[in-house]
Amino acid sequence: MADEVKLTAKSFEPLDRSKNLDSEKISAPNLTFMQDAWRRLKKNKSAVIAMVILILFFIMAILSFFPSVLPHQPNAINTQYANLPPKWPGVDINGVNGTLVQGGSRINAYAQAGAASNVHFWLGTDYLGRDLLSRILTGTRISLTVAVVATLVDLLFGVTYGMFSGWKGGRVDNFMQRLIEIIMSIPTLVIVVLLMLILKPGMWSIILTIAFSSWTTMARLTRAQTLELKEQEYILAARTLGESPIKIAFKHLLPNLSSIIIIQTMFTIPSAIFFEAFLSFVGIGIPNPTASLGTLLNDGQKNFQFLPYQMWYPAIVLSIIMIAFNVFADGLRDAFDPQTKE
Template sequence: MLTADKFKRVGYTKEEAERIDRPTISYWQDAWRRLKKNPVAMASLVVLGLILIMVIVGPYIRGYDFVSKNVKEKNQGMSAKYWFGTDYLGRDLFSRVWMGARASIIIALVATALKLIVGTLYGAAMAHFGGWIDDVMMRIIEVINSLPSLLITILIMMVLGNNLFALLVALSITAWCSTARQVRGMIKQLKESEYVYAAEVLGAKPSRIILKHYVPNMLGILILNMSTSIPAFIFTEAGLSFLGIGLTAPEISLGVLISQGQQTLDFYPTQLIWPCVILCVIVMAFNLLGDGLRDALDPRLRQ
């Protein structure tokens, strides 16, 4: 019978021969390792970091009031004094663009948070309880999805007015449905797991099972959902504000600035170009980062 004593180790000590050279890493460590190997995703992450810094400090770098009017210097071009020029009322466009980007990003983050929270809890409740509860809650989603989202948005903005609260309600009122259906499908699979069955046998409450067992196992999918929802909400807000359905002056957002710049496009194109450039950079960076996260979090690509 062959035993370890009959073999001679060459070039290694016993400890070195028995050591596992490749360390054991977690799912999230492996995802971060693969994300770092994606240069496009990392570049997008750096760009988003710079944009985050600029939306915080950008409106105050030049020291100009982005609200007060200065008609004597209206419609100025790019210069050392006004880096992006001024608008039709003489306000510094550089400060206003970053202030608008801040508002658009905040709107997108809040709307995404509402979408994920409501959709996750609703979908988890459907899948966990099942039966007639699942059927009734699913019919509610189907009714909401059957209504034109643009029509619902217009009605909400007409009733509540063109303000930030109304816009958040309009953006979030139907967006959570897709998340709820996605979560429902995933939890239908997780529900058959042994640790969920053990928690039910031990008398764990449904809320604890959802928060302690279901949600942690869906974090990867929820992160991907978040990375795609944020740019979608930013673009939707800009489109609604551009059409006059979303925020309106004196509120500041990228959509409002694009709408105002479009009115002076023939003579002062920079008033439209700069908000459009910042909007495109933000949306593109989020989308490219989302593609990188999708590849990094896919367990089928784990090596």
């Protein structure tokens, strides 16, 4: 036949490797789930900025443990320097040059207080002459410590409770969920008051209050995800092979629950910070003279009409921390969701 094709021996020779044929090459990088989540997170600029801001706040909070790092002692009282405005050395701009308006005219508050030329307070002082910058750094550390420790307790108990409830199922699960509903029905302020009657007002009573009232959300989310995961083929295969429930929990359940645990944790921390600030603001949280963002707001609102900076600075710090945590949590939620469009 005229259109018959004849194959020669050369037709079966191997292709030249130097031609770099990529017809079946997989161009996507070989990434694990966490590596892919980190890649997605880095593309979210706002989440990265929020993460950097939070890292800076945590570094400043850690450094505030060392008194030598602070400009002044946070609880040192000096009534001579009471209610001094902010003063930045070498800067002559109203608001940060140590002057304020009094009686319709601008005066040098530092000269009027008899302060030496080398005395300056970057964010001013409060009504007892305590340095606001030092107290804000210390208050940020205490607020972050309360929130992080309470969240860790919430994480440990809530995840364990939710996994056990979802794994057991049946009547055990039904009883445990009814118990959660009872706890959620109790107002948080009632829990605070009851704990204050038993414990002294302070950091640990607030930590116990936040941990006791916030673990239920983590438990319910973990339980719902566990109910879904325990029916997966790899879980059924592990149970068939005789793996213990504890080993299945650590080897299979926890890695697959990591995304929802991390995201919920990032949402729990700012809520705990705000709750601690609220309790301290109304006077049933961190007691004086210990500084926290809530006590600083409480002190600042007393002179807000005449010295607004005493309330503005701690309010700005609290707002930045809250916004950064929420933006970062949103970024983590998008990063851990494989269905998110890039």
